[in-house]
Amino acid sequence: MLKIGEHVFQSRLLLGTGKFDDLEVQSQAIEASGTEVLTFAVRRLNLEERNKKHFLDMVDLDRYTLLPNTAGASTAEEAVRIAELARASGLCDMIKVEVIGDGITLLPDPIETYKACEMLLHKGFTVLPYISDDVILAKRLQLLGVHAVMPGASPIGSGKGIMNPYNLEVIIEQAVVPVIVDAGLRSPSDAARAMEMGADAVLLNTAVSGSGYPVDMAKAMRLGVEAGRLAYEAGMIPVKRYAAASSPAEGMIHT
Numbered sequence: 544m545l546k547i548g549e550h551v552f553q554s555r556l557l558l559g560t561g562k563f564d565d566l567e568v569q570s571q572a573i574e575a576s577g578t579e580v581l582t583f584a585v586r587r588l589n590l591e592e593r594n595k596k597h598f599l600d601m602v603d604l605d606r607y608t609l610l611p612n613t614a615g616a617s618t619a620e621e622a623v624r625i626a627e628l629a630r631a632s633g634l635c636d637m638i639k640v641e642v643i644g645d646g647i648t649l650l651p652d653p654i655e656t657y658k659a660c661e662m663l664l665h666k667g668f669t670v671l672p673y674i675s676d677d678v679i680l681a682k683r684l685q686l687l688g689v690h691a692v693m694p695g696a697s698p699i700g701s702g703k704g705i706m707n708p709y710n711l712e713v714i715i716e717q718a719v720v721p722v723i724v725d726a727g728l729r730s731p732s733d734a735a736r737a738m739e740m741g742a743d744a745v746l747l748n749t750a751v752s753g754s755g756y757p758v759d760m761a762k763a764m765r766l767g768v769e770a771g772r773l774a775y776e777a778g779m780i781p782v783k784r785y786a787a788a789s790s791p792a793e794g795m796i797h798t
């Protein structure tokens with residue numbers, strides 16, 4: 544069970560909706576992923592013109608929790624404005640805080656992200672900041688009161704997988720709120736690895752929407768997340784320096 548603020552989910556895979564070419568494929572991929580949480584950029588919704596067709600039109604909104612994100616914001620003030628627009632439009636009170644600091648790496652701006660979280664918490668939002676794999680920032684945000692932290696595995700859309708496992712491990716070890724590994728994942732083994740490390744969930748988009756067969760990849764990601772979580776809960780053997788025979792030597796006939 545994944546608990547973020549007051550929200551409870553069975554699935555530990557959160558899916559981004561920003562990059563699908565085909566809305567029918569998107570809805571089949573969402574189904575195959577088993578996700579319960581869909582994230583999307585508020586700016587893409589065209590909230591003033593609700594009668595225009597948009598990317599969530601083919602999604603049964605009663606079955607999913609929407610996680611609006613503040614993509615497009617480069618300052619804390621912009622992020623807060625976008626979050627307030629989302630809430631005023633009847634979208635979920637959860638907000639993924641995404642304040643990008645640089646158009647090339649798309650890495651989040653830690654200072655503006657922190658400021659945005661502070662303001663949004665005061666306004667009563669359930670706050671999920673997207674951050675780099677920065678151990679100290681993750682800690683400071685949790686002291687501030689955020690409801691989850693979302694460290695990137697690697698830059699958005701890069702498919703580089705987990706670039707700094709040490710940092711992610713430390714963030715996870717020290718966390719007092721759910722850790723959702725977000726961005727840069729490419730394969731089900733990346734997702735499984737994040738879960739084996741003890742992440743509470745993963746969020747991905749490009750790995751599914753940009754794959755050859757998004758519906759199959761969505762299912763593969765679901766299985767990767769489930770396998771990784773199961774392995775984490777089962778407890779993996781410690782890594783040893785030397786071999787340890789798999790068959791007991793006792794009772795063997797020596798010739």
Ligand SMILES: CC(=O)[C@@H](O)[C@H](O)COP(=O)(O)O
Nearest residue numbers: 559699700726727747748749
């Ligand atoms: C949908 C969303 O919020 C993305 O920006 C998210 O960070 C996923 O990144 P990938 O596309 O690398 O999976």
